[in-house]
Amino acid sequence: MSTPSPTALTAEASDPGAGTRGKAWGLTGLLVLLYVVNWADKAVLGIVAQPLARELGLSASQIGLVGSAFFLTFTVGGFFAGLLDKYTTLKWSMVLLSLGWALAMLPTVFAATFAVLLVSRMFLGFTEGPSSALIHTGTYSWHPREKRGLPSACITGAASIAKIAVAPVLALVVAGFGWRAAFLVLAVTGVAWCAIWLPFWKAGPYGEEKASKQPGGGAPDVSWGRIVLTPSFLGGAAAIFAMYALVTVVLTWLPSYFEVGLGYSAVQAGSMFGFPSIASLVLMFALSFTSDRLIAGGATSRMLRGLLPSAGLMICGAAMTTLPYLDTPWVAVAVVSVGYAFGASIFPLFNSAISEIVPPQQLAGTLGVFMAIMSTGGLLGPYLTGLIVDRAASAEDGYALAFQIFGIIALVGGTIALLTVNPERDKVRLMGARAAATSAN
Known part of the structure; x- marks a missing residue:
């Protein structure tokens, strides 16, 4: 049996994930797959909105209300991420949530009324609420802090994958078999994912376990009040709130x-649903890959996880404000796609920024609160858009005006983040220079 070289032993000591990159990315892929299911469950309402409205006699405001009610319970559910992380393992938390999503698909299939649709989507929102923080926490357990931009982009990219690959398939299912078939397909998919997940998942070396084994017990706990009042947390929350409202x-x-x-x-329309996501997927991976390499080479998080995503959100907002002035359909599609691409690129970068400033043992809870604030944008977006469309002179005018309003909100959120997000500064403020340096290794 060969003996590891001193160089290899030194590398393993400094990087406990050395030699496990294939496994790290394989398990990251499983979590990304779950997030694709998560976003497909969200997206199905948009795909079935018109046939569902015709069958049940729903107005645009009622469809919008269902969308916003989903994000109400989604927001509440997000605050439970820390509790789930504390009292159960990530393996079983994910199984519980995925089965909950599958269950939420079924009531409307068998008893299609507005009330059943509303309640089932609210239940889906509650069970999806904790998932994003837990998925990010599980993924980050396999990747060191300086290399989390690209894994974050993979997770965020699941939304794009759902729209690019899954939405057209669901649109064809709806066209061929009716809208109920789309709900059934998603229910079966959620159960099937659990069968793949259970035999393979284990936590990685960069999570809480690593922190607890550090000399002195790792980075100290920081009060939640201090975390949520840091400029990086507040500015990042303002930005992702604004963008998530547009996403919804x-x-x-x-x-x-x-x-x-x-x-x-x-x-x-179902096929073109993926156009903004294709553009965002390309830009998101390019920016995240580049930022990881530059940060590992000594560039600052302030520049790459603060200023860069803030500028992207402002470009998105500026693009959306032009829609009421565009008369050519393909130009409007192009502007939505490019603007959305710049805006969507902010999520992996700001999530990575937040993961820098807190101790590992508080990451799930911090991301849970951060993403719960983000999801409150969903309370505003769908319902307000429905009201605007119902009251506009034409549907085209209503949709364009709604996108313009949320573009202005994005401009405001991007400006706030531009002035406030600085992970290096706030990591030292929260943990002290020595503890921040220890936590970063």
């Missing part, structure tokens, strides 16, 4: 905008 408008209403507002067919 896109998720709930973009197929309807393409179909009713711009005149495309239902199948075309």
